[in-house]
Amino acid sequence: MGMGLVVSECQCLLKLFSSTKKKRSFHDLLRLTHKWTVVFHTKQHKNEKKPAKKLFPNSYLFKQWTVELSEDDQRKAEDLFQKYGYNAFLSDQLPLDRELPDTRDHRCIGREYPHNLPTLSVVLIYLDEALSVIQRAICSIINRTPAHLLKEIILVDDHSTNEDLKTQLHVYMSSINEKHPGLVKMVTHSEQKGLSQARISGWKAVTGDVVAILDAHIEVHVKWAEPLLARIQADRTLVLSPVFDSVNYYDLQVAKYPIYAHGFDWSLWCRYVGFPQKWYDQNDPSQPGKSPSVMGILVVDRLFFGEIGTLDGGMEVYGGENVELGIRVWLCGGSIEIVPCSKIAHIERAHKPYVSDISNVMKRNALRVAEVWMDEYKINVNIAWGLPIQNHGIDIGDVSERKKLRERLKCKPFKWYLENVYPELNPINDLLGYGVLINDLQTRLCLDKGPFEENTPILYPCNFMESQIFYYTASGEIFAHPLKFLKNNRNRYLIDPGSGRFPELSWCSDTEKQKHMYWDFKQISADQTGKYEKNVFLQDCRNQHWKIQNIIQDF
Structure with a gap:
């Protein structure tokens, strides 16, 4: 509401009062005042802008940034957000020399x-x-x-x-x-x-x-x-x-x-x-x-x-x-x-606009680092990415010059780095195999973590996704993806709860290991009747065999 509108309405009201030849009573004046007040508020209401429609309610930008913008500005802001991964629309309005809060100790x-x-x-x-x-x-x-x-x-x-x-x-x-x-x-x-x-x-x-x-x-x-x-x-x-x-x-x-x-x-x-x-x-x-x-x-x-x-x-x-x-x-x-x-x-960008999926190039670069610097531990990078130890099929480029650099600088072995610089990184040197687990009686089905909230593994059509990746250790432990690579992190282990017919997945660390979590695969059985094909049972099975996708050592 502008001040000019208030003045003009008041002037009109005073002009009406002064131009009347007939003497008005106090009640007449109140009625006229009420009449013009109604007119005034009606005009005021017509001049008010309605809130703009929310054009991008599911946008990562507008879920967090709750400001009132015109529809045109919303489109501009969303376009710039998709282009850059951050609120460039707002950036363009901020001072270039803005002050920052001093967050130092x-x-x-x-x-x-x-x-x-x-x-x-x-x-x-x-x-x-x-x-x-x-x-x-x-x-x-x-x-x-x-x-x-x-x-x-x-x-x-x-x-x-x-x-x-x-x-x-x-x-x-x-x-x-x-x-x-x-x-x-x-x-x-x-x-x-x-x-x-x-x-x-x-x-x-x-x-x-x-x-x-x-x-x-x-x-x-x-x-x-x-x-x-x-x-x-x-x-x-x-x-x-x-x-x-x-x-x-x-x-x-x-x-x-x-x-x-x-x-x-x-x-x-x-x-x-x-x-x-x-x-x-x-x-x-x-x-x-x-x-x-x-x-x-x-x-x-x-x-x-x-x-x-x-x-x-x-x-x-x-x-x-x-x-x-x-x-x-x-x-x-x-x-x-x-x-x-x-x-x-x-x-912190919401997304990286210059590449839609960073994982593939990251995988390739990680294998390149492993080949030059990680010695016998380089297989852990393959394990982390779910790749076979040999013949992973990814071109990492020529690393000969980087290997010559390592020789010229007389660099220490990677084992020294693990022991002296980054001892928190788990060397995971006790794995025997990793990948999907397939039962020979149900070869189209793989062991799957099942619904997260239920903690009960199931058999599910093989898709080789993360929910079907498992790791088998020399001590007989089976744990599920993702593998926790830092020491003392909690992994999700396959356990026998000690009662009932079905195994379960349970969170525990190296210091919290449970008794019934060591397997030789003989205790895990797939259904042979076809009635319960998605169930995995706990029973002594002699005629079934499980195959794990990638073998590190024979067992």
Whole structure:
């Protein structure tokens, strides 16, 4: 309701009163007032906008981001969300120099660092990123890095197709370089080469003492660089990671993450893990802590990075290259630390727009890492991905140069890494077989976990999906997918509950094992009558045999 409407209605009412020649009674005036009040509210109601229809009620964006938008704006926001995996519509409306909440430990805030730290080059990698997100990353780096330490910002464009990244971004770069000559530079790929190659291209272009290789969908916090540079000044063989804060993909608000080390499972998917116990014994969460690996963002002495072989350029698209780096650094003379006083806010995408299914390329990259670095433990990667030990049929590319690098650097065996760096990773050296279990009387049916809430396995038409993957150990245990690769994690074991006709699936860890969970397959029987073909029975069966898909050792 505008103020002009109120004034005009009041003026009309006063004009009516003053123009009447007949003397009005007080009640007449009330009736007229009521009449015009009704008219006024009717006009006001007509001018009010109805709430826009919710066009995308099932969108991951609008399930979380509950704002009132016009239908046109909803379409724009959803289109941009599908394109980028985060709320680029909102990003375009936020200030490029927005403030971030200070999420550092209080002991970090007043900490002082030497003035004469190494110089820093920052590499930002992107592929069809939202323009405002890249601009905000650049702006935060310039505003929150001491000018005498910031040598340059290198943008690496891995063959983007967005027109605004070819025009408006260059205009933005030019405006910065007018104030800071030569500060922002760009490297462009004529074809998409993937994350590893893009990071290598950025490293080749930098000239600073230290290189920080970051995603472009980040914002750095205040005093982010000094703790990293001070650590590398003290030890050039360190590879460092700041601590990430999460930027919600839907409203771009910053959420503080707990401080963890970076690890991985045998499929080489990254995951957060605990620090070594001595880090916790310090009772000071502002101190750097040793880590088995890095999530991807890394800060390293520029020359040392070259000496240890940068990244594996044979990796495709995305995934596994950070785990490969983590293993190689530890085995070949360096170490990895997480630095809690350095904070970077990182947008957590709802989906990766540049590839619809990352699992296939991740599988291929993981096998490549295993072949070069994991020695006798490389079969665990096959097991994790459900692949046969021999002849998995996946082309991992030429690894001869990476094997020569390992020899040249005189790197330690992977067993040393498991024992000294990442003892939490279960070596799973007691498996005899894995995959689907098929009974010879019902060869079209496989053992299946059945409905999750029932914990009762069944026979089901073979589909070779995760619900039908089982693992058989030398001690006679059978447990179900997914295999828990960290020690003391709980696995889902097949047990004999001790009563009734049917086996069950039960959660337990190595310290909680139950009595009736050791099998030689003679106790598990498939129905032979055809009446209960989906049931698995507990009984002594002499004429049935079970076959497990992949055999590691004969049993």
